[in-house]
Amino acid sequence: MTPRILLAVARRVLTQLRRDHRTLAMLLVLPCLLTTLLWWMFDNLSPATFDRFGPALLAMFPFIVMFLVTSVTTLRERSGGTLERLLAMPMGKLDFLLGYALAFGVVAAAQATLAVAVSVGLLDLDVRGPVWLLGLVAVADAVLGTALGLFVSAFARTEFQAVQFMPLIVFPQILLCGLFVPRAVLPDVLRAVSDVLPLSYAVDAMEHLTRTSSTGDVWRDLAVVAAFTVAGLALGAATLPRRTP
Amino acid sequence: MADIAIEVRGLTVRRGQGTVLDGLDLDIAGGVVTGLLGPSGCGKSTLLRSIVGVQRTHGGTVTVLGEPAGNAPLRSRIGYVTQDASVYDDLTVGENLRFFARVLGCADDEMQRVVTAVDLDEHRDAVVGNLSGGQRSRASLAVALLGAPDLLILDEPTVGLDPVLRRDLWKLFKQLADDGATVLVSSHVMDEAERCDRLLLMRDGAILANGTPGEIKQQGGADDIETAFLGIVERAS
Numbered sequence: 001m002t003p004r005i006l007l008a009v010a011r012r013v014l015t016q017l018r019r020d021h022r023t024l025a026m027l028l029v030l031p032c033l034l035t036t037l038l039w040w041m042f043d044n045l046s047p048a049t050f051d052r053f054g055p056a057l058l059a060m061f062p063f064i065v066m067f068l069v070t071s072v073t074t075l076r077e078r079s080g081g082t083l084e085r086l087l088a089m090p091m092g093k094l095d096f097l098l099g100y101a102l103a104f105g106v107v108a109a110a111q112a113t114l115a116v117a118v119s120v121g122l123l124d125l126d127v128r129g130p131v132w133l134l135g136l137v138a139v140a141d142a143v144l145g146t147a148l149g150l151f152v153s154a155f156a157r158t159e160f161q162a163v164q165f166m167p168l169i170v171f172p173q174i175l176l177c178g179l180f181v182p183r184a185v186l187p188d189v190l191r192a193v194s195d196v197l198p199l200s201y202a203v204d205a206m207e208h209l210t211r212t213s214s215t216g217d218v219w220r221d222l223a224v225v226a227a228f229t230v231a232g233l234a235l236g237a238a239t240l241p242r243r244t245p
Numbered sequence: 246m247a248d249i250a251i252e253v254r255g256l257t258v259r260r261g262q263g264t265v266l267d268g269l270d271l272d273i274a275g276g277v278v279t280g281l282l283g284p285s286g287c288g289k290s291t292l293l294r295s296i297v298g299v300q301r302t303h304g305g306t307v308t309v310l311g312e313p314a315g316n317a318p319l320r321s322r323i324g325y326v327t328q329d330a331s332v333y334d335d336l337t338v339g340e341n342l343r344f345f346a347r348v349l350g351c352a353d354d355e356m357q358r359v360v361t362a363v364d365l366d367e368h369r370d371a372v373v374g375n376l377s378g379g380q381r382s383r384a385s386l387a388v389a390l391l392g393a394p395d396l397l398i399l400d401e402p403t404v405g406l407d408p409v410l411r412r413d414l415w416k417l418f419k420q421l422a423d424d425g426a427t428v429l430v431s432s433h434v435m436d437e438a439e440r441c442d443r444l445l446l447m448r449d450g451a452i453l454a455n456g457t458p459g460e461i462k463q464q465g466g467a468d469d470i471e472t473a474f475l476g477i478v479e480r481a482s
Contacts, residue, residue, distance in 0.1 A: 008347035016335050019372070081331035085388070088297050089348050090320045242315065243301040245260055 001094045009099025010106070013073070017107065027069070027107055031061035031115040039123045054125045055206035056179040058115055058134065062108050062142035063199060064170055070104060070149030071162045078153065084244070093237045101146050101233065108142025109135070129209035133218060137209070140225045141202045147232030154239030173199035178207075198228035250275030250396060250427040251296055255305035258291050265291045266450045268305065273429060273445075275310075278415075278422045280441035281431040282474070288450040289431040290328060293398050296429070297325045310395060310427075321349060324389035324397045330381040331388075334374035338365055338384050341373060342391065351392040359387040362417055364410065379406045386414075390421075397421060399430045403437065415440040438470040446474055453477050 017024055035057055042049040077083040086096065112135045119125040120134075127134060152169060156162035176186070176194035183194050194200045205221035208214075251273035258266040265288045273279050281289050294300035295307050298315020307314035310322060332341045342356045360369055363383040368376060373384055386402050397418070403411045415437070418428045422442065430441070438444055444461050446454040454461050454477050458470060465473025 004350060005348050008344055011347075012333070012336070012340075012344040015340055016333065019335050080334075081327045081329050082333060084299050084327065085325065085331040086348065088299050088320060088323065088325050089345070090317070090350075091348055241301075243299055245301050 005095040010102040013103035032118045059202040059206045063145040066142040066145035067149040070146045071153045074153040104146040112138030128213045150236040177203040248275045252308040257304035275427045277442035278428040279443045283447035322395045324394035326389045330385035359390040363387045435471040
């Protein structure tokens with residue numbers, strides 16, 4: 001691993017994003033708008049309802065958005081020949097993967113700051129734990145999305161296919177993360193499945209932060225999310241062979 | 246013949262159901278411009294990718310500058326241009342070069358040198374996606390020139406370029422070889438053959454002829470390379 005190369009990749013990805021105003025605006029503004037929409041939906045119901053769904057949303061947005069953006073961008077690198085060129089240069093696989101993770105982590109930090117500010121500041125989401133930790137969990141979720149997106153881009157031939165990995169990889173995690181039915185009362189098999197899905201832990205961390213001020217469980221959840229991220233990056237490295245057929 | 250820069254022994258490559266290269270043997274001289282000529286689909290790109298070390302092979306050895314192809318120390322010594330322009334369409338020419346220069350760890354003045362070498366000074370701040378096809382492939386070529394590599398592998402770099410520019414690029418390749426680099430250029434345009442120091446004629450995964458343009462013409466019994474190529478193909482079949 002070479003820090004110079006890793007930083008070069010991260011800077012390049014950020015330059016590409018900066019040039020794409022529409023994507024950048026969607027990345028930053030869309031989570032805030034959708035959170036506000038959700039808050040508005042519950043306006044006529046008892047006020048505690050937004051507090052039940054808001055935290056899960058804060059965990060899900062960075063994950064979903066970064067998953068999509070990363071899988072499409074890295075697929076473009078694979079099919080456009082730039083990945084082959086880079087791997088023929090003194091570029092380590094980890095430089096490439098961590099460069100991407102760093103760039104999208106920076107964007108995720110900006111996205112999380114905005115989404116948390118809107119949720120807590122404007123929409124009165126009740127947070128008992130430290131607010132900065134809410135932001136940290138959101139960034140960890142985003143980096144997780146990036147890691148999984150890098151991995152699945154190896155299995156898609158076209159951008160159209162890459163987008164369809166979202167229902168396959170992301171939707172089951174949304175359904176089973178405890179948002180619709182608390183995980184404790186899921187049928188045994190489904191609960192066992194939800195135990196091995198990373199988003200369950202991300203949502204769990206957010207819920208802990210809104211319900212209690214103790215942070216022990218949050219750090220445990222964060223560790224699980226981080227472990228999934230490392231595993232995703234390791235699998236991603238395995239999908240970047242220098243020699244291809 | 247000068248020192249051997251690339252030594253290919255028994256190289257076999259299969260892609261899908263077919264065998265593209267079957268036990269290919271080949272020596273390529275160092276410090277000269279070698280043209281790899283042959284029709285599309287004859288295995289030129291596969292051979293070039295094997296030399297760069299990005300092609301999965303199924304037998305045989307490729308030794309490049311004294312090391313097995315694809316070895317880590319070679320990665321900063323080879324400049325490689327793929328057939329499609331492998332640059333980022335959403336970055337400017339300058340941003341592309343700055344990125345690849347950082348990856349290679351070259352000095353900043355390298356960027357100016359290579360931009361001028363491919364005649365893209367005026368388009369340095371243009372986004373690559375807005376450039377013409379020829380300009381994009383020149384941007385891709387500029388990336389390969391970064392860091393003055395010892396070996397340049399160029400897969401059809403002059404396709405679709407204006408004749409004046411093509412002449413200038415061939416002058417550049419010659420200059421690079423005079424400075425000690427080994428240049429291997431593929432082309433399916435026979436009229437470019439005369440500009441090379443040495444030629445390889447390839448057809449159906451086999452090298453039919455390997456020599457100077459003069460030797461090839463003599464071997465094919467013709468005054469131009471295209472007719473000589475035909476003569477050699479007919480004799481081989």
